[in-house]
Each structure stands twice: as C-alpha cells, then as structure tokens.
Amino acid sequence: MLSRFPSIATLFLPLSKQVAITDPFLALVDALGLDAPSGEQGWLAGRSSKQNIQPGARGIWMSALCRRLMVETGFDPEVLKRKGKVIRDLAIELGWDREKFDGFDQPLHDRVSAFYASSNEAFAQQHWGVSWDSLFPVRPAGQQVYSGPEAEVERKEMRGLMVRVLRELRFPWRLRRRFFSLYDAAV
Secondary structure, three states: OHHHOOOOOOOOOOOOOOOOOOOHHHHHHHHOOOOOOOOOOOOOOOOOOOOOOOOHHHHHHHHHHHHHHHHHOOOOHHHOOOHHHHHHHHHHHHOHHHOOOEOOOHHHHHHHHHHHHHHHHHHHHHHHOOOHHHHOOOOOOOOEOOOOOOOHHHHHHHHHHHHHHHHHHOOOHHHHHHHHHHHHHHO
C-alpha cells in the first residue's frame, strides 16, 4: 500500500453517490485544490459516444464465434477493417447492448476475490475502520452469458444476422461456404 511510503502524497476519493462531489474528475480537481476554468463556460462537457458500448451477451457470443470460425477457415480476422464496429452497431440496433455480459463463473469469482482479499481488507480497515466483508458482503457470481440459439426460429435469425455481419465485414466470398458449414456444425 502507498501509505507505507509517506513521501508519496496520496488522496482517497470515494466513488459514491453519497459524497458531495459525485463526479470523479471534479472530485479530483477539488481535492487537488485546482480552480475551475474562469468564464461562463466552465468545464467543457465531454461528448457522449458509442465507442465503449459493449455488445451484450449475444454480441459477445457472435463476435467470439465469428472470429473462431474465420480462423478455422484459414482467414486472419486482424486484416478486416471495422471488425469491432460491425457487431457492436448490430448489437445496439437490436438492443443487445442492454443484455449485459458477465463471464465471471463461480471459480473465477472465487480466485479473483481471494487474490484481492488481503489488500481489500487493509484498504477498508485504513480508510473506513471496518472489514471489507462488512461493507461488501460476499455474493455468488452472477454469470450472464449467451450460449447460442436454442429454438429453430432463433437459429435462423442468428444465421441471417451472421450473413449480414460477414457482408458488412467484406469477408471473402470464397471462404463463406466453409465458414457457414462450420457455423452450422457449431450452432
């Protein structure tokens, strides 16, 4: 912990809706004693973007399967342009981005929790004077993944969407028959 090195200045900025300044950037500026920009405008607002919107559980499934099958056909997906954008845009269009993906199964959750247990406990004791577990009780992993289509109607829909994805990615025609042979076997 940095507290063992008194020559290093540290700040504790809780990220919570319970504090006076809930915006992390503004909390840091305030803690550093910096003034807001002068003039009427103040800080310029950031622009909202879709750059970091996740494609949801179905989009993750589609992306992973698409990549795997491309590699199995002998094609290098790294050469494609817009490879991250096509499935993400499709996911946003279909509302998949609202179906959150959580790949943490219980064994992985337990490993990560055990790895951070001592540092989390030391942090909670130093900053709040209580145990980490009293603030954040242990909860089971809430894994949310999509394992692929189950009903025939959904299989047809997902196959049609994969056709659209390959078209928009400009995946080579000569490899598409092999790709969909692998797709049909996998799904």
